[in-house]
Amino acid sequence: MSAVALEQQQFTPVERRVTFGGLLRSEWIKFWSVRSIVVTMAVAFVAIVGLGVLLAWATASSFADPETAQQMAAQGFDPVSASLQGAQMASLIVAAVGVIVIAGEFSTGMIRTSFAAAPGRLGVYAAKAVVLAVSVAVVMGVGVLLAFLLGQAVLEREGVGASLGDENVVRALLGHVAMLTGFALSGLAVGALLRNSAGAICTVLAAIFVVPLLLMAVPESWGGETIREYYFTNTTINALGVTDQSAYLEPAAGLALFAVWIAVLLGLGALVLKKRDV
Template identity: 70%
Template structure:
């Protein structure tokens, strides 16, 4: 009999590095796989467009009377502001999206899988931030410009509409989109810091709508005017307006300070991810 020789081959697992591109693909899939995120993004789009059109219709109705037309002509009709009213509610909605994107993973435990895949953790946060920023910019950008054109079409029936090429109009529209993206990223930072969806949403909403109201009674002698100017949600006010409000920072400096706030919140979230256990 002849002996048969078997050659045993050893199989070694192939180590694959997780690239940032891989993290981006993963986060993109996760972003559009979470039902609450999809619903919230759709609601933000509908709110920006729908409320903008409704307010424009209400403004046109007020202009139909002689007294209303005279009063608005004397005080100035903020045609862009009327069609951008929905963007104010949109900031609340996209802030919630930013919180949910990361805090939701902590509540389900999915974040453990993400951190096992990318132990550095900061790559996960960076990928989430980029995916969030791109999606919010595209969805709300389309909504903002659609709300503007529909709103101006309504107001044009009373000859109060404005064109996108008029002074400050395009800047105001882009400013609204920039604020929406920034607020969403701020929500991401707060979500990473608190790791709780309800707590994160309450915190970011309070910072946008409640704290500015609490700062108003502070007298100027105590620095109340500067506190209002430099508070997170007030810094970019003029970037969203055609006519600049002297109570707030100018559009350029305001956007810069707003960006510093957003980066600071993202930085705190990143620090929490690196120093706290899952």
Template identity: 40%
Template sequence: MSTAITNSSSDATDSTPGGTPVRPSTATPKKVTQARVVLSEWTKLRSLRSTGFSMLAAVVFILGLAVLVPSVTVAHWPPHDAREAAGFDPTSRSLAGIFLAQLAVGVLGVLLITGEYATGMIRATLAAVPSRLPVLWAKAVVFALVTLVVTVPSVLAAFLVGQSILKGKNLQAGLGDPGVLRAVLGAALYLTVVGVLGLGLGALLRNTAGAISALFGVLFVLPIIVRFLPTSWSDPIDTYLPSTVGEGVMHVHTDPAALGPWAGFGLFCGYAAVVLLLAAVRLRRRDA
């Protein structure tokens, strides 16, 4: 009887109420790899409503001002100031929307990481990826690629639209002109690095308001403060400011006293990389 009870108990354990045998699960958890973390971050990014809104705002700024600024230019051409006519840059008139688009892209970069800290979702993310750093690298890679995919066609379209309007006064430039293609593609690269910089500040400060304030302070407030310094101080400092070196790649006519377009852009990337590295150190040493 003891044997019968044992066998009956075993059968009850290994079968469902309907009598179907239940086999022990042989599935093994998948190894956490950088590629899988990147795929996870891509899923998060495209599922956020703020992603669509921010990217749409950036595109609207880029294209909207590519119509508005050249239209105003044509309507008031020639200018009363001869120096303005001599220094006229048709490419920059088409890319005027970049300076508003960077607000949308930079804020989205901040929200991409601080939103997880605000909701507590970051704990689940780091529990799934105990080594932590792959999460930060994946966010940076995914966001940079998405930003490039959105902004490259946007700036090309903005340039073509703007030049078609400027053609009414024979003021247009072509992509084959010296420095023009570099300036147009440089605008997309600049926006990408601004977004990564925002992401790095968000990961470092872990606070939405603080990170956005820091980003705007670096890009907009700091240059204004520097201008109030004595010229002997302001000129050398301004040469190496993040906004100055980053925007240089978008200028067709460069300042001989400033860093070259690609050298300046490389320094701008370096600033973003330093912020990301500081964020990585804090991510490894501090709990979420």
């Protein structure tokens, strides 16, 4: 074999296809190697467990007063919600994580490398969504369960705790996990739409926290009740507790509509990623 032939054999490039499995591995490594994401996920976990136990303890202290206990019982006390108040704060945090996952790469320019490796772009976006959803569901799911168990142990001192076998308790726990996962994915979608971390985080936080408050001021003559019932963050309300509120959708219908909201947001994000230049 001649020297030229030997050199060609040694340096012939090998074409390798980018598979979705490879994209998943890449996004998994990126997700858990970014310090800000790891720290933010840890803060969300602490918020669920720490605030849940703290507020459960405060609630249990209130039951020590017979008059207060009677008022809370008359209002329909929900022990599950009492131990999972920290999930409301955590929902804002995981939404910010979703934004950082994609908008952070736009700010650093790393997204160009990702899209150069997978020119179709949507594979990268889908891999980010899967890794984000799985990570949030698992980590926050553990946090929700731990907050429930510890919170109910505190409430049980006053005889008002609940157990996993009670009616609708498991549904409420799964509802919280679904809510947290959905908010994280909504952050990813808005991050893809705006491509700016600060702007996307402010937008998501406003949609989750501010808009529902503003909708309370919409008069019934303008369809305020219907708007509030079908608005993004309100669709999961009955899935988060053991008792249903008649003003909002039933748990199954609410979660289904919540999934539609998330799918639409993710679809808009995919459309923008496909059409706009990096």
